[in-house]
Amino acid sequence: MNQFSYVRVTSKESAIAAMAKDKTAMFLAGGTNLVDLMKSGVTNPERLVDINKLPLATIEETKTGLRIGALAKNTAVAENALVIKHFPLLSQALKAGASPQLRNMATVGGNMMQRTRCHYFYDTAMPCNKRNPGSGCGAIGGFNRMHAIFGASDKCIAVHPSDMCVALVALDAIVTVAGPKGERKIPFGDFHRLPGDTPQQDNNLQRGELxxxxxxxxxxxxxxxxxxxxxxxxSYAFALVSAGAAMQIKGGNITDVRLAMGGVAHKPWRLKEAEAWLKGKPATEENFRKAAELSMAQAKSQEGNAFKLTLAPNTIVEALKTAAAQA
Amino acid sequence: MGIDKKSEPLNRVDGRAKVTGKAKYFAEFEVPGVTFCVMVTSAITRGTVATINTKTAERAPGVLAVFTHLNMPAIPGWAEQGNNSKLPSGGEKYRMLGSNKILFNGQPIALVIADTLERAQHAASLVTATYNKAEHNTDLLKNKEKAAMPPRMGDYSRGTDKDAHNTAPVKLKADYTVPVEVHNPMELAGILAFWEGGDKLTVYAKTQGVKSTQRTLASAFKIDEKNVQVHSEFVGGGFGMGLRTWPQEVAVAAAALKLKKPVKLVMTREQMFTLVGYRPYTIQHISMGATQDGQLTGIYHEATAETASYDDFTEGAVSMTRFMYACPNVTTKYRIVPLDRGVPIWMRGPGEATGAFALESAIDEMAYKVNMDPIQFRLKNFAETDPERNKPFSSNNLKEAYQLGSEKIGWAKRNPAPASMKDGEWQVGYGMSTGVFGAHRGESTCRAQLNPDGTLVLQSATSDIGPGTSTAMVQIAHEVTGLPIEKIRFELGNAAFPPSGSQGGSATVSSVGSAVFDVCTALKGILTEAGLTFDNGTVKPASGKSESLQDVLSKQNKTFFEVTKSSKGGEEQNKYSMYSFSIHFAEVRVHPATGVVRVKRVVTIADSGRIVSPKTAASQMIGGVTGGIGMALTEEGVIDHRFGRFVNNNLADYHVPVSADVPHIETIFIDKPDPYTNPMGSKGMGEIALIGFSAAVANAVYHATGKRIRELPITPDKVLSA
Incomplete structure (x- = not known):
């Protein structure tokens, strides 16, 4: 681990100002991923701006929905009565992630910012375009059992590891960020990026934004x-494939549906085509199967993850079936 | 004379110390002026270090030294031992930092020593190296042509019809794969070493054998064994990786000598994958023949395993096949392929666990081929005597174990047809297998000291890597002397105590326990001579005598009675074939859409003689089965052979089973004394708890799905693709 300095801030303004002062600074929240990355020498901030004292951990009901503060711990969100009542999918996804110890530390914002678990990214002796742009992708032609089947590029086939983000993208969440130029809102589906030619950028957050x-x-x-x-x-394993499904069913017909997958792409993968196809149709296994097949149209596997072409649609069908069977 | 009654279940005598933090592990010892060592390791797999720049690291705050091949102090014993690697590996002997040669990825290229751990870590990150890379081979599958017979294990063959497996009416030919598995005990490996003068070394070590560590260090530094103090009272799991004193541990002692300071090394989790051994990747071919009515006529079993280029590691992957079944024609071969890898070492159940996966899967396959119940098929081919050695078994209660286990799991109630049972969407399967391991007994010595207050202290240079050695020894002493548990203390983990072997091969209770039995028996004799006797938990005057223990001691001018006894097996070891047996039953659920396998219920039966310590023995079985679940379903060390580097060298990505993977495990003991193994009538427990279990799961997956998975671990992708 390299030496770094540490500053604790207590307001949004001081947090944003601290980042603006130092180009190598990074925000520190739960630290469950960043500290590992620093130990591995993957990320080498010279200054950590600890934001844990900011008043951003509340979960509250607004006129139009629930607002979850970026520093709310994963456990707090998963166990929150309002979340369980209104968005049980989010609670279920959170509980599927990591371990209780990690969820007790990890925050909502940090979960969104966590980096891929691709081993080539973590091992500084291996090539990785995400860690070291231009060095090549170790996973292509290597160990890629865990890797993407959607939206990958010839520069990067890593996946985003979060479970929580799969639920949030399905639930049409909106992210509020603040930076030197003030606040802006980002639809959750636009927050993370596909790798393209710049896999080093995981998301569309601007430098210094909180x-x-x-x-x-x-x-x-x-x-x-x-x-x-x-x-x-x-428990305590990253997804080979995960699927989040939420439906409104009336008289046996699907009146509304949200569907997203994890472990298949560089970002949480929303299945809008399948949703549109399912809407208005009877909630039957046959229809779930067709929707799942539709979802796989653009899928492309590597040598090590071809099984995902079977597993992914099966997982979608199972998630839909189980969701539909809820009382 | 032995112990003939059943043992009471005792709590662990050191349990309280362990859960309260009072038990100290090697890394927790603080010595004044201790310094910290961090290793820099090779990023290439084979070649040489061209340049290594340590200047920046040396100038970093707190750094005391950076040792590389350019300035590493000589280790006299290493130089003298020379290059005696034998064929077929035959490569250059590995001498850490002895030259610029790189023999495997992750090999240490520098030791950085600083006054704090953090400073050592930082300085280590400042060491840079350039390499001359050479082509490397780490993939056994691509190097099979290099397979050769190891010097320490010949081929085995019995019977007049070598080809019976090929010509039988019913034939099975199948290949089985066991991947690299890594021990991954929770406690990281390492050592704390310091010297007094140039010839007295003290170490706090993570080892399964304090005497073995003492011998290794004494020979490396060419000093007298008694000048090497080795302390290792508590060990946080070993599973085999602590059966060697590894080169980096010797190197740390050399650094401590050079710096004249205590040096502590605690390895990283990543280094645990490359520097302390692993279960070798092994491919196995079994060809088996039987008659239509289920009589085995021939078995051919060949195992091919990886080893290092510099060492010919060999293990018993084919040994079970040689004697387990009453088959007239059996041939076994074991081959090793030297690769550019660190050397493997025995991992729990060692080679026998690898072999049992293949043999017990094949037996299940053949049972289905001849349309017999897998238990009936085993009984039909039951070996009443050891067909390899042509000797009777010292004891063998397998038939009773089959019976007990099948009743407990409800074997007869299942529908034996594959893919016939369901629980909602999940497919249900039952599988079973047999495990076996030699009931070894080595030589061991124990000292007993009876104090005037009637407390008994026992000492032996054995180890406890977790199974509860002290508890078993206290139990034996209690049974011989009648003294209450709380008046007996067993001390271990110190090389200055009377010698015993390493804790490995399931031999500790048999070996050290016998010495405890013998020394306690000798103590009874001493008391008799002194007119005393053990009576109802205390030492009392013998009948017709009046002097107390204190009286006798003061009269004899002694502060305590003491006696030391050495104990080992005798002629019975040649007369009988001695094995511990286990039967594992697993009930699994397999999800047909996701390929997920869950072990739902386990019944495991040990035929391991008289059970000395029922509670810790049950814990052994539960731990072994848990390891077996890992072997069956989750554990695999994955190497990217293009780089020769692991791609899952951490506990997030190398999947040891978590609590949610482990169901209730019912443990059953036959608990009948073996008349010949040792005075307690016990046989080993540690290995049989795991050996064979992976086959029980694979067989259950077959029963659930009709899919035969012959490559471990049985992950969802394999189930889906089969």
Whole structure:
């Protein structure tokens, strides 16, 4: 680990100002990913701006939905009564992630900012365009069992590791960020990026911007939800594939539906085409299967992850089936 | 004379110390002036270090020294031992920092020593190296043609019809793969070393054998063994990786000598993958023949495993096949392929666990081929005597174990047809297998000291890597003397104590326990001579005598009675074939859409003689099965062979089972004394708890799905693709 300086800030303004002063500074929230990256020598900030004292951890009901502060801990969100009542999919996704110890430390904003678990990114002796642009992609032609089947580029095939973000993208969340030029809002689906030629950029946050909160608009989808995470062990493993499904079903017909996947792309992967196709149709396994197949049209596998072409649609179907079967 | 009653279940005598933090592990010892060592490791797999720049690191705050191949102090014993690597590996002997040669990825290229750990870590990050890369080979599958017979294990063959496996009416030919597995005990490896003068070395070590560590260090520095103090009272898991004193541990002692300061090394988790051994990647071919009515006629079993270019690691992957079943024609071969990798080492259940996966899967496959129940098929081919050595078993209660286990799991109630049972969407499967490991007994010595207050202290230079050695020893002493548990203390983990072997190969209770038994028996004799006797938990005057223990001691001018006894097996070891057996039953759920396998229920039966310590023995079985679940479903060290580097060298990506993977495990003991193994009638426990379990799961997955997965671990992708 390299030497760094540390400053604790207590207001948004001082946080943003601290970042503007030092180009190598980074925000520190729960630290569950950043500290690991610093230990591995992947990320070498010279200054850590600790934002844990900022008043951004509240979860409150607004006129149009729930507002979750960026510093709310994953556990606090997962166990929050309003979240469980209005957006059970979010609670389910959070509980599928990491371990209780990590969820007790990790924040909503930090979860969004966590970096890929691609091993080539972590091992500084290996090539990785995300860590070291231009050095090549180690995963292409290498160990790519965990990697993307959607939206990858010839520069990077890494996936975003978050479960929480899969639920948030499905639920049409809006991210509020603040920077030197004031606040702006980013639809959740536009927050993370596909790798393209610049895989070093995980998301569309500008340098120095601070995530303030995530707003989730109310919907009618809380009765039938399910987050299914398929992984190599029963807990504390990243998704091979995960699927989040939320539906409104009336008289056996799907009146509204949200569907997203994790472990398949550089960003949480919303399945809008499948949603549109399902809307108005009977909630049957056959229709779920067709929607899943539709979702796979653009899928492209590597040598090590071809199984995802089977697993991904199966996971979508299982998530939809389980969601539909909820009382 | 032995112990003939059943043991009471004792709590761990050191349990309280462990859960309150009073138990100290090597890294927790503080010595004045301690310094910290961090290793810089090679980023290439084979070649040479061209240049290494340590200047910036040396100037960093707190740095005391940076050792590389250019300035590493000579280790006299290493130089003298020369290059005695034998064929087929035959490569250059690995001498850490002895030259600029790189023999495997992750090999240390520099030791950075500083006054704090953080400063050492920082300085280590400032060491830079350039390399001359050479082509490397780390992939066994691409180097099979280099397979050769190891010097320490010949081929085995019995029977007059070598080709029976090929010509039988029913034939099975199948290949099985066990990947690299890494021990990954929770406690990281390392050592704390310091010297008094140039010839007295003290170390706090993570080792499974304090005497073995003492010998290794004494020979490396060419000093007298008694001048090497080794302390290792508590060890946070070993699973085999602590059976060697690794070169980096010797190197740290050399650095401590040079710097005249205590030096502590605690390795990183990544380094645990490359520098302290692993279960070698092993491919196995089994060809098996049987008659239509299920009589085995021939088995051919060949295992090919990786080793280092500099060492010919060999293990018993094919040994179970040689004697397990009453098959007239059996041939086994073990081959090793030298690769540009660090050397493997025994990992729990060692080679026998690798072999049992293949053999017990194949037996299940053959049972289905001849349309027999897998248990009936095993019984039909049951070996009443050891067909390899033509000797009777010292004890063998397998038939009873099959019976007990099948009743407990409800074997007869299952529908034996593959893919026939369901629980909602999940497919249900039952599988079973047999495990076996030699019931070894080595030579061991124990000292007993009976104090005037009637407390008994026992000492032996053995280790406890977690199974509860002290608890078992206290139990044995209690049973021989009748003294209450709280009046007996067993001390271990100190090389100055009377010698014992390393804790490995499931031999500790049999070996050290026998010495405890013998020394306590000798103590009874001493008391008798002194007119005393153990009576109802205390030492009392013998009948017709009146002097107390204190009286006798003061009269004899002694502060305590003491006796030391050495103990080892005798002629019975040649007369009988001695094995511990286990039967594992697993009930699994397999999700047909996701390929996820969950072990739902386990029944595991040990036929390991008389159970000395029922509670810790049950914990052993639970731990072994947990390791077995890892072997079956989750554990695999993955190497990117283009780079020769691991791509999952951390506990997030190398999946040891978590609590959610482990169901209730029912442990059953036959608990019948073996008449020949040792005075306690016990047999080993540690290995059989794991050996064979992976096959029980694979067989259950087959029963659930009709899919035969022959490559571990059985991950969702393999189930989906099968």
């Amino acid at each position: 995530i303030i909160a995530v707003d989730i608009p109310f919907n009618q989808l809380s009765a039938n939800t399910h987050y299914l995470k398929v992984r190599d062990r029963a």
